[in-house]
Amino acid sequence: MAKPLIGYIKATYRGKNVEEAVAFATKKHKERLEFTSSLSTIQKKKSDLNAVIAQGYSYYSYLRGLQARFRIAKSKAGWGVTLNPFASKVVRLQFTWTDSFNAALTFTSYDIEHEKASILYTLASVQSYIGLRIRRENAEEIKQALHAFQGAAGMLDFMETTQIPRITTPKSGDMHPKLLQLVKTTMIAQAQECVFEACLPNSKLSKAVLASVAMGAADRFKHAYDLACGFHANQWLAKCRYPWKLHLQHKMLCWQSAAYYHLSRDTMEREEWGEEIAILNKALAIIKRARALEKPMRGGGWGQAKKYVALDSNEETARNLEASVVKRLKKANEENEIMYHATVPKESTIKVSNPNPKP
Incomplete structure (x- = not known):
């Protein structure tokens, strides 16, 4: 990107302005290189993510400044567009990015709007990683993670509704509307998880409310899973090494099971013993379906299981949930046989209300 811009500056600028402009363009080019380099080493070096985000925003502002000052071509041979009516000469900049889902794929564009969209996409991924990296062990950490996921979603929404429509040239595959x-x-969905975690310690909330919030997370993950199974997303994710579809399905099932588990606690408090057993049976059946996905997610036999850090906590949560359901179900059955003799309704009659509207 730097060479054509610096060449244009040297050909059109005069006096001290040349050195200053060249130095500034070189600095921003290095900033982009540092930004993309930081992204590739985030997990290995535990980079300062706030500094990475600051770099991204700074570079994004620089791109907007270029649009206001120069006539930038949108293609290799295009005439270019500008907000500056006095910019007569064309600057052709080339931007290359790696695909978000498959590191083996690269895409090159001359459209600065595509570059801006790529920066927003990347900033959203960093925000997401911030949310994932927070341990969420107290209310403040849960709040920080919630804001990170909401920020990522908001950035992607702006990108989808405002930035992408400005791109009039071919777009990279990872910017397909369904993938976005x-x-x-x-x-x-991950933000909804944080909402549940924030609600959990609140003793004033009923177990039925907790069940509804958990089912809200399940429905969000189901929506994501349905999108992943769509034609374009499915074709694109097939090129990705990470088991996206299985991961989303696993999360969906875990949250469904959690919703029924908390609903069972509500029926226990209301002394509806038969309903509690039916709900626990349903929760157990669902969590077993989730646990059955864990081996395929790792890519085959346990001896050759792939190490995906993101899956470790999910599997631990699933194990703990299954243990809780099994423990309470065993006790509930024993109590019902000895004391209550309540009729256990069919599982098909059990439902959890969802406070969230359908997407």
Whole structure:
């Protein structure tokens, strides 16, 4: 990107302005290189993510400044567009990015609007990683993670509704509307997880409310999973090494099971013993379906299981939930046989209300 811009500056600028402009363009080019380099080493070096985000915003502002000052071509041979009516000469800039889902794929564009969209996409991914990296062990950490996921979703929404329509040239495959919706919905689902975690310690909330919030998370993950199973997303995710579809399905089932588990606690408090057993049976059946996905997610036999850090906590949560359901179900059955003799209704009659509207 730097060479054509610096060449244009040297050909059109005069006096001290040349050195200053060249130095500034070189600095911003290095900033982009540092930004993309930081992204590739985030997990390995535990980079300062706030500094990475600041770099991204700074570079994004620089791109907007270029649009206001120069006539920038949108293609290799295009005439270019500008907000500056006095910019007569064309600057052709080239931007290359790696695909978000498959590191083996690269895409090159001359459209600065595509570059801006790529920066927003990347900033959203960093925001998401901030949310994932927070341990969420107290109310403040849960709040920080919630804001990170909401920020990522908001950035993707702006990108989808405002930035992408400005791109009039071919777009990279990872900017397909269905893939953007998939990623955005996943961010919203993770934000809903944080909402549940924030509600959990609140003793004033009923178990039925907790069940509803948990089912809200399940429905968000279901929406993301349905998008992942769509034609374009499915074709694109097939090129990705990470088991996206299985991960989303696993999360969906875990949250469904959690919703029924908390609903069972509500029926226990209301002394509806038969309903409690039916609900626990349903929760157990669902969590077993989730646990059955864990081996395929790792890619085959346990001896050759792939190490995906993001899956570790999910599997631990699933194990703990299954243990809680099994423990309470065993006790509930024993109590019902000895004391209550309540009729256990069919599982098909059990439902959890969802406070969230359908996407």
